[in-house]
Amino acid sequence: MEECLLKNDLHEIGYIGPKFTWYNNKVGSARILERLDRCFVNTMALNSPFKLIERHLDRIASDHCPILLQFKNFNTNPRKMIKFENCWACYQASYGIVRKEWDKNYQGSFSEVLNKKFQRTLKSLFFWSKAKHKELNNLKEVLIQEITEIQCKETSIGSLPEQEQWNLKTKVMELNATMARLNMWWKQRAKVKWLSEGDGNSKFFHTYASARRNANKIIKIKDEDGMVIEDQSLIEEVFIRFFQKKWEARRSNLEGWPTNYNSLNSCERNMLEADLSMNEIEEVVQHLEGNISPGNDGINHTFIKVYWEFIKDDFCKAIKFFFSYGELDKAWKETLIVLIPKITNPIIP
Template sequence: MNSILFWNCRGAKKVKASLYLKEVVKNQIVLFVGLLETKLVSIDTKNVESLIGIGWNFNYKPSNGLSGGILVLWRSNQVNFKLIESSSQYIIGDLDILNKGTWRVATIYGSTNVIRRRGLWNGLNKHITKGLPLVIGGDYNCIVAKEDKIGGRKFSFSLGPREMNYFITSNDIHELKFTGPKMTWSNNKKGLERIMERLDRVLVNAKVVNSIQKLFVKHLPRIASDHCPIVLELSEFPSNNRNFIKFEEVWASYPASFGIVRKAWMRRDSGNPSEILNYKFKRALKSLFFWNKAKHKDLNQMKDLLKTEILNLQTKEAEYGMLSEEEGFLLKSKINELNSTLARLNYWWKQRSKIKLIGEGDQNTKFFHSMASARRNNNQILNLKDENGIMVDNQNKIEDILVQFFKEKCYKKKCNLEGWPDNKSVLNDEDKEQLSKEFCFEEVETAVKESSGGTSPGIDGISYSFLKNYWGIIKNEVWEALKNFFENAVMDKDWKKTLIVLIPKTNNPISANNYRPISLCRKVNISKSGMLFGKAISRSKRRKIKNILKFKEMKEFNYLGIKLALKRMSKSDFQFILEKTLKMFNNWGTRFISLAGRITLVKHVILSIPTYHTTVSLVPKAILQEVEKMCRNFIWDKSNVNHGLHYVGWKKLCEPIEMGGRGIHSCLNKMGPLRAKLTWKYLKEKDSLLHKFLFLKYGSCWDNVNIFKSNSTAWKIIKNGGISLRSIVRWTHF
């Protein structure tokens, strides 16, 4: 395990900074260190040895008096750092790491002034590379979301955050998962004056995400500075030593695999039909695994070897004018084998990427490789707090913590079956007869053949793809086992075993209760529930209600994706729309997607994000304008991360395809028509609670009455929808 460290030490000459740095470097096995705000005008080898120890080379940018200064250090016996460019805000160079190749590393210390910080973005843009793994770490002196700040003035998505987000999105830069304190800086004040922000972070390019490294970031404790040291840890993914074999779809593409399954299936087994089926499944899967391991090379190696052999034969043909009959036959067979290998690679990546949006034939693209690699990194649980609140990073201990936690959660509960009302809606005799009919073999066969392939296998390693591909061999035993279950109503215990997937409930889960196991039901979680009281409710009544229900009082909360609060919503309350949009762009990047692909993603994914919120909330137009601006930049930016020329205006792109546009629906233009649906509902459903409540206060939404600031949000939305509805509605009098 090796690491790269970035830290704003607030003065490299401090004794406590040196002591803490040596401790971190030792514990985290650090190869490269980027220190910020060193406050050093000059430094020599003796100073470096005093700061971090012997065996370190260095390069630095001097401070301006007692402010600023950047110092980079690297272990001279393991890595080599070649400087490319430096300024008061960054030092960029290529880091040659033993057995890991060359990485481009940028150590940055962003200016607090948004205008000066543009020099940082412009300087980094010149050295963004898609050929090398890129790491950009340090103190950005800028936050990009309201979740990155606690205390102080309310976060505003101003020019600084917008420029930083645009840099990240347009350059296909990504942020990795991190552990430790979310806020990396604190002003160390007390009470209401205390402010905490996430100023320090590590960003990487797609090349790093796609690497075979196990990557994550650690935020270490703030000890000798008001900033956390941040560590990028590089290590290989641990090999899975468990005896777990799962079916690979690519195996079925080899005709020989059918003989392997048939041979394993024909062996006799004893037991009931369910046990016999389990034995045969296990033996067939094991036989396929070892057959594939012994007979076939890695698909990527085979692809490269075949391409080399084909190139050699075609080069010989070009030089001598003709190949022998034997060589011609060999060339043809090699080409056919390469085509088959490429198809198998498609299946292999499709099974790992878990993406179903793109059609057959696109699985072996860099986009799919990127998604599969990113999914592998995101699925890691890096550390977890135990029952004593101690952070644990050992994988076996993490597993024990999760198993114990959910064992205690999932205890048996008694259900009261008395006092339930009679069910008046019952099935008719015909439906009852249909449900009581016995299953037949044809129904099971149809269900198997119509099932979708590419799904994840169960705990036994068998997927629907296995059943579909080898159905002709295995169908009799499968039917006998199912028929035995239908007749005796006894399910084999191995069939009841399942894989429980943990879904994180927060962005950075640190404890077992931050995960939700899918398929398990839960009772009301009091710790996550709250109550919102109106101004008319007295304090004494609030206190009594809270004591009875054990819920906490809240000023605002989210319900079904909508923020509810006893105040008028402002622009800052809808920043999450911009953050979600930027996150989508950042996940996709621009390098692996064509112009047509970007237009499709904008049209069907991005512009659908604000649809729900603009229908039921008064989303400020400035937010929607910013979303459309991001869409325009995403469409026209070039794949080499350069900013592209907007060849066609946004209005033209939003026109129908038959009129020369691309059929994109502007989120600003469709705001009124979306709300018109609610207006029509208000007009037609006069017995509804919504109509009865609002009509008494405001009257008809069809009257030409001005909208006042004191009007409710619901009424403003209905009136706004009426503007779009008025132009298309015609009333007929009889």
């Protein structure tokens, strides 16, 4: 069966409803429940822009559960967050854009200034990419067609003029660069770290990215009253209410703690209380993984690592300001939450 599914490009998706789809309608020790009925889809269905939902319906007129496969479009939220694309860093022009935006002056605390620069730089990179570059898949097809035409011309006449030969080499180099950027684009979405660079444009790699997108979608959730919510516009509200109330009833009890017989000596206390150095922060940044999902600001670790020479002064000032005064701009919290444990761990004795 596994070989049959593999050869016919069939994949199973997650389901909603009862786990078992068949019941032999007997009681006691003779009662049997099995999942006999399954739904499989091919790669074309996984790559569709719709969310696939498999539902196991109630058994009523049969001893089998009916299976309903729904194709739903959840793109109801008009808000679109700009996220940094790792392939932008492959263009030398992106460095000039980041440098230009980073040299501008902004008012506010160090963390506010850093966040404003992040936002402005990301917008500039986004509109630069839209204005200057074709969509990578379209560019790949155009280059392949142009290379094919030149090679056909070479075949028909026997040889090419020197200018045409250089033109062909240029097109091939541009195609290779485009394929590498496409590879990076898919790898960022698939979040796959166990595939080599050459696998990035394979059918399996693309399917993995599409399947991951399909699996990460939240179809339904129970609210605080136990009601099942499937309306996508209400699911976000359920999450917000949950985390707003999560810590309201929790208080720290400082009574009854055992006596502390062990304490840090003066040397250890001085080490912990010492200001963070630029080298400590830079060492942590350079060891961050690049293919990590961005926070609400759209900035990921790749942006920080690639453009570190431009942003390091403002970045380190915001880090030190937080440790000194405990203040942080809201939009930058997710980035710092990931960095703080990695920054502080190396200095803990």
